[in-house]
Amino acid sequence: MATLSYLTTTHFDFGALSLVGKEMKRLNVRRPLVVTDAGVVGAGLLARLEEQLNGMEHQIYSSTPANPTEAAVLSALDQFSRSGCDGIICMGGGSPMDLGKAVALLAGNGGPLARFEPSSGGAKLIERICPIIAIPTTSGTGSEVSVGAVIILDDGRKATFASPKLIPAVAICDPDLTMSLPPQLTAATGMDAITHCIEAVLSPVVNPPAEGVGLDGLWRGWRNIESAVKDGRDKEARWQMMMASTEGAMAFVKGLGAVHALSHSAGRLPNLRLHHGTLNAVFLPAVLRFNRDSARDKYERLTTAMNLPQGADLADAVAERNAQLGLPAGLSAMGVAPSMMEDLVRFAELDLAGRTNPRQLTRGDFETLIVASM
């Protein structure tokens, strides 16, 4: 069992789920709210967690929506408070993680959510956070070790909350929980992890250790995503994809870039409920073309990590890989219409992630990137 202590303590290996009771005791959590979603319940994973909890008191909130909303956060918070919970266990992909973090944020510091937005300096207002135990069931978000939580606010913005206090007290990464993830979700979440690694490396923020972690995550992710999609029972590939996901999020303490600004914006389009990882995969080629001349040296290192010949076009390589993995070729195939352009650009411009893109972004640039990704 690898125990990594960088941003937080991470227990990482097949079978790690068995540590949950021990970790609850260590963190003095006696009545956790388990935050999860219907997919996790349906796949029988919540049952496996409850088996480990073995009669220990706990509450369950399993109605997390994809791309969680402020309303869902308030509903889970209500359950947390009414039941006298003292900690949170997030189990699932990015949505339950983010929702659980937001509940912990409000439980410890009072609302409304909007006042903690980092763009207005709100991260400083975060004082207390109850212990969060994060158990990923996909390999993509990395939210189990990340400083971030993304919530669609009542006013329509998809806001990113970011603070070291939002890093879970412990991450329990058990690749066994991803073995039944279907190929399409494996592909989409895997490309999410790969995008985290790439955008973190390209961010101009100076943090070489994070850059090294991102390059290592990319090295593992790019080598293993095809095997994991092709054969979900490939334990080695599942392990490596989960590691790429964790490393991606460790790396993005450096910030992300234009792909995420665009994906966050598209992720909040009403009615469509588009998958974050799929959006990242679709936006990545155009953004890689756009940024190329602003970070030549880093492109060389990305090329090496992806085991491509120097001078290879990274954008082409990603587009080709997307096609091999059965991911959509563009936004049109996902239901995004040209009429949504203005809305897409407006929220992409507001997004925090764009600020660490290696090349500055204008309104026109966002338009161009969206058109190129259609």
Place this chain on the structure above:
Amino acid sequence: MATLSYLTTTHFDFGALSLVGKEMKRLNVRRPLVVTDAGVVGAGLLARLEEQLNGMEHQIYSSTPANPTEAAVLSALDQFSRSGCDGIICMGGGSPMDLGKAVALLAGNGGPLARFEPSSGGAKLIERICPIIAIPTTSGTGSEVSVGAVIILDDGRKATFASPKLIPAVAICDPDLTMSLPPQLTAATGMDAITHCIEAVLSPVVNPPAEGVGLDGLWRGWRNIESAVKDGRDKEARWQMMMASTEGAMAFVKGLGAVHALSHSAGRLPNLRLHHGTLNAVFLPAVLRFNRDSARDKYERLTTAMNLPQGADLADAVAERNAQLGLPAGLSAMGVAPSMMEDLVRFAELDLAGRTNPRQLTRGDFETLIVASM
């Protein structure tokens, strides 16, 4: 200014020294013992620290020997206790760092030092440690972010103490403090950093983020060591070498290997007082030959990080680089005689670092490695 928060908080950039007063306040340190050595005093670096302390109360212990001894630790501890100190500022290379950590260890937990040895499970006995502020003046040891402290005990062993509690509360990495480091020390400490990165990557302990950090440190160190040695005023090279040093120590949470087992043993040879980094440089080629078949995949990644063609002999590349940098060609040139063999092997076998070498080491292997390094 890059502020990295992985194992500890690190302020990293030219000018970072100016943060020392602020950090003392944050850590509630009112009367630190400044642990340093004659070289740091002679180079005028202590004066630069005192300028920053600007009248704040502090004590100075500047008699740290190269390869610090238990006796020196006790003498500094005496000064710490008599003066009612409440924290430690280590300024210098590895020796003042290690001595300062050992003082903090004894001040908080009582002696003798030997009972904290990790080989006998003693790390668990470490309870309290006063705040340590670490300010490196060389780029090699990385002790400012490491879990370790190496002290020659009264019984003659060179013991490695290792515990997360020995990580300084904050590292202040100001490459400006290394600008006057002479070429030979730049070369020797630089090869120390490079050895840390290589041995950490090769350790079989599972920790991919640390591996990524080690590979990044190697990439920076290998590319910049020649420039830093050739022109000490090359700010970019000094920055990169200091980063390689910090990353090397972040990486070796995975453990080290045979090079360090041998260097620790040779470092305690009475009368010779051999430089740790120089010893690492001299042992590295033979150990790289010895380990090659036990870690083929990792050798490929090391080769890439060092920008060598695949299949290149890493041992030859290091030996060649040592020669270019003016480092000794072998142990004989450093005064080690064949008569010291038994002593060298005995203490190398006892050393903690050998346990994470990728290939198991017998007494005969150590003999072979020493003969090959003569």
